[in-house]
Amino acid sequence: MTTWNSNPYPPPNPNQGYYGQQPGGYPVPQQPYPGAGYPNAPPTYPGAVPPQGYPAGPGAPYGPEQQYGQPAGGGYMQQDMYGTNYPEDMDVKGFGFSDKTIRRAFIRKVYSILMLQLLITSAIISFFLFHDGAKRFVRTNTWLIFVAFAVVFVAMIALACCGEVRRKSPANYILLGLFTLAESFMLAVATSQYSVPEVLMAVGITAVICLALTLFAFQTKWDFTMCGGFLFICVIVLLIFGLIASIMAATGNGNRIVSLVYASLGALLFSIYLIYDTQLMMGGKHKYSISPEEYIFAALNLYVDIINIFIYILTIIGASRD
Template sequence: MTTWNSAPYPPPDPNQGYYGGQQGYPPQQPYPGAGYPNAPPAYPAGPQGYPPPGQPPYGQQAYGQQPYGQPGDGTYTQPDMYGTSYPEDPDVKGFEFSDKSIRRGFIRKVYVILMGQLLITAAMIAYFLYDKSARIFVRNNSWLMFVAIAVVFGAMIALACCGDLRRKAPMNFILLGLFTFAEGFMLAVVASQYQVDAVLMAVGITAVICLALTLFAFQTKWDFTMCGGFLFVCVIVLLVFGLIASIMAATGNGNRVVNLVYASLGALLFSVYLIYDTQMMMGGKHKYSISPEEYIFAALNLYVDIINIFVYILTIIGAARD
């Protein structure tokens, strides 16, 4: 016959604090796996094991842990239900565009791509300006212009609307190259209708304006990234104005003043757009910014702004000389 030992447990030790034996039960051990077995507390025990007045609550500095940092600075620790902490996952955090090294590399990549686009466009314009046979060939094969227009709109829609496509190499560079060659061909055909000195003057004025606006965008305290909706409305109004001016010119009611006003408004609008897109590329202190992965899209925006400024300035020079 089995007999049970009815001898009571030893009395609780009053020096064991909150975890001392209670009513004959043995002392409790720290929870296994909580991250701090047998670790001494970071503050002296208060009455009944609670922290004394003026000490931080549980979980912040318990067992030697440092206070919480700020999310994103690499020192942030997130507490769990047991008071332990673990560092923020770098894969979840992703890119911090406020990092100056990432922003400088992104801007450098955008301007390298933009310079390549502008050099290709300038070479095509120079070829059509100084080669008469090329102008005659395009004049006798007008279908090339329609093909170029289709390529420009197709590539622009693909790059603007398909985010995965414009971030995936080499397809993003292929589409950007097709857009640049088609746009350069169209611009060369248009520029070949003007005199060489007028085109060179327009190129010089465009270069000075773009350089000045870029420097202004980099150092100004004004945030133009909040003006996206307003600029889009202005583009719609300018498009309607240009359509009306084209109808007036086709019916013989157009005049030089209308062309000058339209070209001046277009040059002003895309000058503001150049500041807007430059600040979107810069990020940092501005409210809105482009992701560092969108270097193709940023280069495309700046290229379109510069090309439009050049076309409108060339139109102003041509209308003034007409």
């Protein structure tokens, strides 16, 4: 007579274990999450946080972030081969401003480059302003102005549009130096048409305005970094206004009122731009900020703002004279 065995599987072999069993047929104890301190546990990485939000080992403190499985330092979560999570430090990539030391070093570097640019510009302007031979040489060789304009245009496009170029040394310093020399030459040619008291008055007013705006940008609670699109539209409108004013002046229909209005609007717009670029450089509490690697770009922005403020103030003084 055939008997049916209710257990269709063969009895466990003492010398061979099945899946989930030890030799002898006994079940393998379940291993806890990595790093729990039990024997035969896989190694963990320092600071790893399990997906459940529990601390990495016995005795580790429970934090409000760990209760929800998120890193205490912020940032994105990555997962290792054991399924544990650990935070990704954004400052490692050089795009963060969480460290005040990095921010302060970045600001010092930007203003050091900016002061050097302004010193070079002041020296070239002074040379053309007090040396009559330099004035005559430029007036007889006007092609130098077009060469300087081409250098300014190419250097500006390379530094503003090519991120890899402006971050790579020494190419970024060379381009910034060429831009500063060419811009200083063009500015010196323009200021040579004015008298010394007028230029000195414009320099003094520009210095006071830039210092006051910089202090305002550092301490104000208003965030100007969100006004980038609006400021760009204002630049386009000012450019069209300037073209119309130039055409009117070339045809003999221009007057001092139009020049005064145009220069006043330009000085106001680039004063706001100076606050905007200063707060972009500061980072921190503002919505948008410049990466610490972009010190050349930050110095270039501040330099262009200051030069434009000086040009428009000098135009106001020139339009106000007889």
